[in-house]
Amino acid sequence: MIDDPNQPQKPILDEPPPILGTWPRVYVFVLIYLAIVIFAFYLFTIHFRP
Amino acid sequence: MTPIDWVVLFAWLIFLVSYGLWRGRGSNTVDKFLLAGKTMPWWAMGLSIMATQASAITFISTPGQAYTDGMRFVQFYFGLPIAMVILSATAVPIFHRAKVYTAYEYLEKRFDAKTRSLVTLTFLISRCAQSGVALAAPSIVLSVILGWPFQFTTIAMGALVILYTASGGIKAVTYADVQQMAVIFSALVLALIIAISLLPADISFVDAVRLAGAAGKLNAVETKFDWNDRYTLWTGLIGSTFLMLSYFGTDQSQVQRYLTGKSIGQSRLSLLFNAVAKVPMQFFILFIGAMVFVFFLFVKPPLVFHPLQMQQLAATAEYPSLEARHTKAFDDRQTAARHYKDAHDPVARAAAVAEFRSAQQAMDSAHRDAIKLTHENDTNYIFLSFVTHYLPRGIIGLVLGVIFTAAMSAISGEINSLATVTVIDVYRRHFKRDASDRHYLYASRVATIFWGSYAIVFATIFGRGFGALIEAVNLVGSYFYGTMLGVFVLAFFVKRVGGTAAFIGAIAGEAAIVAASKLTNMAFLWWNVVGCVVVIVVALAISYATERESTETGLPVGS
Secondary structure: OOOOOOOOOOOOOOOOOOOOOOHHHHHHHHHHHHHHHHHHHHHHHHHHOO | OOHHHHHHHHHHHHHHHHHHHHHOOOOOOHHHHHHHHHOEOHHHHHHHHHHHHOOHHHHHHHHHHHHHHOHHHHHHHOHHHHHHHHHHHOHHHHHHHHOOOOHHHHHHHHOOHHHHHHHHHHHHHHHHHHHHHHHHHHHHHHHHHHOOOHHHHHHHHHHHHHHHHHHHHHHHHHHHHHHHHHHHHHHHHHHHHHHHHOOOOOOOHHHHHHHHHHOOOOOOOOOOOOOOOOOOHHHHHHHHHHHHHHHHHHOHHHHHHHHOEOOHHHHHHHHHHHHHHHHHHHHHHHHHHHHHHHHHHHOOOOOOOOHHHHHHHHOOOOHHHHHHHHHHHHHHHHHHHHHHHHOOOHHHHHHHHHHHHHHHHHHHHHHHHHHHHHOOOOHHHHHHHHHHHHOOOOHHHHHHHHHHHHHHHHHHHHHHHHHHHHHHHHHHHHHOOOOOHHHHHHHHHHHHHHHHHHHHHHHHHHOOOOHHHHHHHHOHHHHHHHHHHHHHHHHHHOOOOOHHHHHHHHHHHHHHHHHHHHHOOOOOHHHHHHHHHHHHHHHHHHHHHHHHHHHHHOOOOOO
């Protein structure tokens, strides 16, 4: 039921990430990954520029 | 299209719809229909988010974009991983803990009913037009390629989407998306392999990449700053971050995907999966376009890729001279490409590049003159022309089937979210507050059928012969996203701002976006930044002003 107070509410689970231990570490990993990808694309661009 | 292509095309369509119906069975409560009972694993949500965003027209036109403009469009996605990290840390836990069906429901909990209603209205206006476009745009292209009547393509796609979306709800939509993404990846890899294998025997893969670079097609990163250039590193990192925050953080078609997660962690993982996978995927699709360009260095492309426009062009008096210019320029460009490949010193390479550019300009000039006669840009037909003329039998049917279902995925996401907002934020909030679960489930299905039918009617009426309208409607989202983002930033981070301040800030933000679009040449990605910043600044100013006033008068602060 929508918003039925008599229905049992499912608990909101907030488990740790499967890798790197904490979520902030995962976020830092993703941002470093983005920086590496952009740098790799930059090298790709200048390497094949005529 | 050979018989085997038709068999593959129809088999794929039947499989996908049947699979969606099968996976969506048991969606017999509102919670299951709209949020899949919050049982979805991260990988299914992640692929579904990706599929919803990658509409068919994106899939069709992205390789064409690399063919004409190079790979710099990839920078548009640089803001996506940043946005995903911010949303994983903020919006995901907030929405989950608020136990809401829609992002806009949260705004009433945080602000008030009028702010929720304003943002709901904003979403409905922007999305209802886009749902028609999401159906019309690929229908036009596929009807031209398959030779089917436009109305038939539109109604067939729309009806199939309504069937599995109204029946199985978001679970059917999500699992259909998963299958589709798997096949899209396979089709793209096949297209790249075939494009490379069809090159002349003396052109290796490395030669092909060097030729694409010499032609300026591998310009993946451009570091210069220009307010008016829509694809640079800076528009990607700043403007696109705001756009992606708005799209994934405030647009119900995306928020609803990660609200189906069985935990906050699973929803976070679905977004972070996109953060990692999306940029390389777009790079890969654009790289296919660059390789298709190299393929057409050695195989003469048509003067115009749009098959029907090409037929009309061939009947004009100007055609023979245009075709002669095109053929001469193609021969010169091919010769220059071979000179570049065989050049071993910088001087010879520079001479070959100059020769190549001169021939390319001549080809572009002939193409521009042809487009002036046909009055329609043919970028969307470049990749499909390659697919239908040069891919092996069976693969053509598969690729066209993938494009069909990519369109269906985007449309199903649109109508599913429109139906959810209609029922939760409009019908239940303003018309019938205490009905049974069964009643709201029925209303959700009716709303799904309504929005699906609306998309079909909109596409059928406005889709044909209104190319400019389609382009205009595609910009509609950018008119609203900045404002919506500003309101949610206030809701998440600025506790002092109340409902009235947020409401007035939203109206001011919208006015600023309209002014920026009408009075400046600013690239549209920056509108999102402008709208968001104005909403926040105006709401904060009102909040401070009313606080001072309330301190003086003794009345409550903010709203």
